[in-house]
Amino acid sequence: MSPSEPAKKLTRKDFTSDQDIRWCPGCGDYAILATMQRTLPTVGADPAKTVFLSGIGCSSRFPYYMNTYGFHSIHGRAPAFATGLKLTNPELDIWVITGDGDGLSIGGNHLMHMLRRNVDVQMILFNNRIYGLTKGQYSPTSLVGLRSPSTPLGSIDMPVTPALLALGAGARFVARSVDTMAKHLAPTFVEAREFRGTSFIEVLQNCPVFHDGAWNHVTDKARAGSTMLMLEHGKPMLFGDKDGPQQGLRLKPNSLELEVVTLGEGGITQDDVLVHDETNRSMAFLLGGLEPPNFPIALGVLLREQAPAYDAGVVAQVEAAQQKGMTDVDKLLRAGHTWTVE
């Protein structure tokens, strides 16, 4: 919708392209897509100014299905294309879509550099802990021991934790959500979109074909209360089963380690529970690495740290130069020593 036309309320349909979707039945990608298509109209997004840009992988087909501008690039390089595009037109709202293979294996360096530069885009990493498109090889997030076509005896590589990698690279907005948890995923998208700088979102995604249940230990409905910690800034980090929060995270006294405590046990009260501070990078480092069975996984915004966006800085330098400096090419060519031949 062009902003020059009378504002019309857009709906999911306006964000849905006419392309046939080519994911396997039951793939977690469908849910993420649906949430995106439903969420964008609610925040007044303009399809003409919205761009989805991806690498290669099942997840990277996402742009085809959004009725916005879309760019299905090459394996691992989406952040670099996005950076060039954003520097060219900072008005665009750019979403980079990647997978655990695309973004962390071949594309790890571009991801890291986009994060440290803090280019104002949203990056969603669909983490299914497997290479889907190439039929099931293990990925940098696969756990040790995973048997896959390329690791028939079990993988040996120690996995990388996307959130920690992002934090180590200097990311300033780091969040995590789950493919099918639309109610959690939608606001995460919205907050990422509002953040000025690179917002990094890891979405736990199920690949029913090649790594079904990779996240069952997190999402298993029966235990979900104790396997997920829903972060809220300024709120104590409580979790527990369905009858209400009963457990919490506490900093071990005089140390730098977290422990799970149960309210009411051993005199523990809510005051002993650590309060989430999304501006605290050290806390984010601690939270980023937690995973069941010993800890719940931390979902929501792990870190939100305001910092100048790279594109803004680049544009400001160019604009300042344009105001002060030379703009006439004829002058440029004639600057310095010249002489006339008659």
Added chain:
Amino acid sequence: MSPSEPAKKLTRKDFTSDQDIRWCPGCGDYAILATMQRTLPTVGADPAKTVFLSGIGCSSRFPYYMNTYGFHSIHGRAPAFATGLKLTNPELDIWVITGDGDGLSIGGNHLMHMLRRNVDVQMILFNNRIYGLTKGQYSPTSLVGLRSPSTPLGSIDMPVTPALLALGAGARFVARSVDTMAKHLAPTFVEAREFRGTSFIEVLQNCPVFHDGAWNHVTDKARAGSTMLMLEHGKPMLFGDKDGPQQGLRLKPNSLELEVVTLGEGGITQDDVLVHDETNRSMAFLLGGLEPPNFPIALGVLLREQAPAYDAGVVAQVEAAQQKGMTDVDKLLRAGHTWTVE
């Protein structure tokens, strides 16, 4: 020296090649080289089993000057060559030499993956916060505002902190030292060599030609006591000027932030000072990011965490398979369905 010959005590000369050194006069690389050449004989290193493998950059010329096996590869890829070599011959003692451009810019992804896999090599990153060989462009560790040939108006990119990046990637041995501090650098090399897995060492290095004094705020002799924190496992983190340690690092009560305290002020005693625990990754994260003027820089071993080395795992799988599985190619070719044509 071949191990089969009668053990002869080697000296620096045995580790010095006949190649002319081609660094600028005054370059910090000379000091690092000298320390390496002096240190290896003291730990019984065998030149024939020692390999120096580098990318491209001033720092990456290092292998030419060591009288060991040497491999001056291509820009950024040294970790990948090293991984292939180590998997082929795990007996070799491999040192990967890289720079802040080579290792963190073009080569960031290989560095990260070698670290997470924990391949048993030592990686030394010469951090001069500049591209030396290509004549002075800013690097991923250059501070914001640096004017360089490619950033005449000052750089905008937020720098990356090598130690934090390494930690985020899952590194298990992370250390830091200074080019000219031979007494600190030598034992750091020794400990790195002893560690089984990837040991990552950042060496603060001065490039007098393109970024002279990049580390003056750390190494300035007059203030060195208060700008450097010499880590020792199990020891309180004390520092201070030459008359003896007077300051220390403390964890802010009930928080995850460090603060500088002065012994004797406000009732602070040595007991209030945090004790360095090199097995604590969260502590390493906190320490890795400190830099003057607000904090001293942490030197020494930030993290040492035992974990299986990748090469050992790979070799073990092959060996186990060799013991159990098929080893006769004729059998392999005949496995499965065959038929005879007469």
Added chain:
Amino acid sequence: MDTFTKSQTRETLESVVIRFAGDSGDGMQLTGSQFTHTTALMGNDLATFPDFPAEIRAPAGTTYGVSGFQIHFGSQDVRTPGDAPDVLVAMNPAALITNLADLKPGGMLIVNTGAYTKGNLKKAGYEQSPLEDGSLSAYRVINLDIQAMTIAAVESFGLGTKDALRSKNLWTLGLVLWLFGREYEPTVAYLEQKFAKKPAIAQANIAALKAGHAYGETAELPSGIGPYEVPKAKLSPGLYRNITGNDALAWGLVAASQLSGLKLVLGSYPITPASTVLHSLANLKSFGVTTFQAEDEIAAVCAAVGASWGGAMGVTTTSGPGVALKAEAIGLAVMLELPLIVVDVQRGGPSTGLPTKTEQSDLLQAAYGRNGDSPLCVIAAATPGDCFYMAIEAARIAVKYMTPVMLLTDGYLANGAEPWKIPAMADLPQFKAKFVTERTEGFHPYLREDETLARPWAIPGTPGLEHRIGGLEKNYDSGNISYDPDNHHKMTKTRAAKIAGIANSVPEQEIEVGEATGDLLVVGWGSTYGAITMAVRRAREAGKSVSQVHLRHIVPFARGLDTLLRGFKRVIVPEMNNGMLVKMLRSEFLVDAIGVNKIAGQPFKVAEIENAIDSALENL
């Protein structure tokens, strides 16, 4: 064979092409490979061509989810999977609409009517059912409600409808086996083994298979429809197996490892259609094979080069986009003069292109796609089984000449299969690698052997041979870095001469089919081999003066090619690209060779090459 010869006499056919087509979920690949297996056991010659959809699991019923498997078998030499099918099995409307155009006029069409529902018809894009509108009248249609008959056949096993329907491909297989006089026992054995842990499934599948077979035997098929007999082919005696190109390649590498005495170290990054080589080798660790799935293609090749320096046979496998990424590191290997095998299983390009389709469009990239004068050896496999031998040849050249070798295959070879006469290791020549080990004062790592111009291979760990190598130009004698202008000229010429010299260790170029002179020479390379051979043979049978030359060695060309090219009035060069080998031939030999190009992601049909031959002969 007494199960089926009772009731009818069989018409004898010389060769048949069958295509099984259905939804990705319909099990067409299994159907095809079981039919292949049985056919091979019966002694026919054969060639196959599986054609997967690009999607992992496209939604059921869509045209882009159609999976196909074509087999060509006969009592004569079979070299290609066949141009147009004689028989098409269409398990659903999408399979019909996407494959019908290929079926020979008058061909047999087996239709699973139960799947021709309104929904499926619509998904396939049919306005009305082709079964009813007379549009199939050119074919011999067998309408069968295979679904219903399958459900009936497996009823007794108490499966749900969904599970029961899973066996419909086996019912179909049973019928087709019967039609062409094949036994079902090998498939029964296969099913019993495969579902050893799920006996109910095994039994249901077997029941469906037998029911299909029995249906042929007992039901009245429309007249003019089978049954047929395809007599054994006269294959050279020996022990045979079926083999796909990627398996042959993996096994060839393992054989090369033993023949050379070198440890095999593979650095690879998954990419279609090369990934299965990585998979195969990852399963062969018992042969001392190390496989390393790297973080990307660059790391993969670098790890292989590191391994080669360390004294292993370093190998990297990939497809076109991966070769592009590896270019810089391959250039380093050229400079380092280390053995390295780069396998490019080509696919449709440019860019991501048609990743699941075949093409031969990386030839120029293989030969020239690096900075600087950066010569290396390029060879190509001609058939799936040939991948085994060319892998060994790549290793032989790499070790003997201390050079990277680019081995080209393609998606068609990778997934296609052929009956393959199994060689004995003892019959394959060894080429043991030699490391220098003698302690040398001031070892010069670039002093060359006279014959091959190869430099010595001294591996880290060897006492007294400590040395340093790298990507900078080096002095001809000392091997130290050198910026000397004349030295660079000499080194560039020497690197080129070394590669050119490889021709000395390769047999002279032979004529594949026909005489060494004549009207028309057809020159091919890679997987077009079968189609060209058939076409040239047919042309010769029709009395035309046509010969065939097929190149396995491209850089350098084998000796004698020049003379062969000049022996003909005309030279044509069929390629599955827009003209690459033809460029190299024209430039090298100044012959007016003409390209015949098909860039459709599909192998040539024999008829297409026959046509090209005819029009070349017309314009002599």
Added chain:
Amino acid sequence: MDTFTKSQTRETLESVVIRFAGDSGDGMQLTGSQFTHTTALMGNDLATFPDFPAEIRAPAGTTYGVSGFQIHFGSQDVRTPGDAPDVLVAMNPAALITNLADLKPGGMLIVNTGAYTKGNLKKAGYEQSPLEDGSLSAYRVINLDIQAMTIAAVESFGLGTKDALRSKNLWTLGLVLWLFGREYEPTVAYLEQKFAKKPAIAQANIAALKAGHAYGETAELPSGIGPYEVPKAKLSPGLYRNITGNDALAWGLVAASQLSGLKLVLGSYPITPASTVLHSLANLKSFGVTTFQAEDEIAAVCAAVGASWGGAMGVTTTSGPGVALKAEAIGLAVMLELPLIVVDVQRGGPSTGLPTKTEQSDLLQAAYGRNGDSPLCVIAAATPGDCFYMAIEAARIAVKYMTPVMLLTDGYLANGAEPWKIPAMADLPQFKAKFVTERTEGFHPYLREDETLARPWAIPGTPGLEHRIGGLEKNYDSGNISYDPDNHHKMTKTRAAKIAGIANSVPEQEIEVGEATGDLLVVGWGSTYGAITMAVRRAREAGKSVSQVHLRHIVPFARGLDTLLRGFKRVIVPEMNNGMLVKMLRSEFLVDAIGVNKIAGQPFKVAEIENAIDSALENL
């Protein structure tokens, strides 16, 4: 000019070649460029060739730390920096030993005797001093203790010896300026400006400069040594400046940005000898230029492609190894059909090769170094100043044809300088880019323009034209992903036809020197231009039937090249590589063109090409 014409009359020379050589720390580049500047102001035609050491700052006195600057100036057309110097300035023994062989017999040799210490002689590899053993007797040697005289000249400024010695290059410059009748005022002005904030340094330098000049004027130079006069050249009238290739390139890109109305976005990663283009453009932000130093070459080109999609003129600059890394992404740009300029400032290869030396060995990589059939446009600049125009030409083609364009220059053009007649922007044709903006239901991003086959450029942000692009093959009409075989064939042919069609917008190939038919045609491309032109002219002056063709457009070739090639009995192709253009010409035109190859990291000497001409004529 009255400072120097008093005492002696000057011998008139038509042209002179001077080489300044010394330690990297001796300021030879400054000396050379100031001499150049003054010479340009005096109206001579000229060409220069700086030759840096590979090391940043090699230890003083070593041979690999020698830095050189050669200038060729004259009253006639000057096209190359000259084959052999008439005058060699050797500031230390290392400079002497590495450069002496090039000095013409009887040439003038200016030696700074104070630097010929034992230590320096040894570092350079001299057993005994060449100043004393008679080994320089073939030259006209001027032995001067320049160091001592410099110290004396700057004594009054109270500098330490080390600082004082820094001015010795200016003393030398003063002397050489005097020798060739040049004024020192322009250098004085330069020094005053450069050291505006350090007046003491400025004054000391100026004093040394004047002292050197005065020394020539007053001292008795050996007889037969100068002074000389080199009259003005007859240059076409206009305003001139000196320009290096890399500056010309940067400025050409900025001009192209204004001529096309597109924002210039550069994605680059530093690499010798391309880095200075990045540096220049980073200084031109006031022209709306965005420069992005990416984390590597891949990110650099990807950012440029992203920028192009966003409606900018996306540019990436690099050298050979960088092009190798960019191959995959350039292939994507071919598929996306977006404008993109890839500048390859070639250097010595393969691999890291000779990074600071020049070469033309990336041509085949530029043309073919990508997976799949991946055609793009390749053009090349002939002289430093031509880089300006070829940058504009690259942009014109990229925008008009929606295609990547590879622009080849090399280290020699990059750092070399020539007097350049400054064009006026108003005289340069505009080629305003057009974005589609009209809201279209179901916009088809690959529907092509008839004439150029270019697709429309619709940039994100445009309401109603939302669409998706990518690296998979797309349908000819809709632009949606397509796996259809015939469509892929058609698209491949169309992409090739689009590139071939570029020739329609390029003037016919012209003869550069000579007639359109004759005995011998010399075909060149890139920076060999000057040397070939001089050699062909000399051959023609000697009455030989030789002509020259110089290619700026290589893929596609300009129309008419075919006819030109066929108009000669013989065609030779001088290249600074092992034979690349010659391959392309032979293959395309089936002419028996013969390569003349120099792979030494150094430009051709005119004499080398003259020799090649002669031997080609002998073997007609």
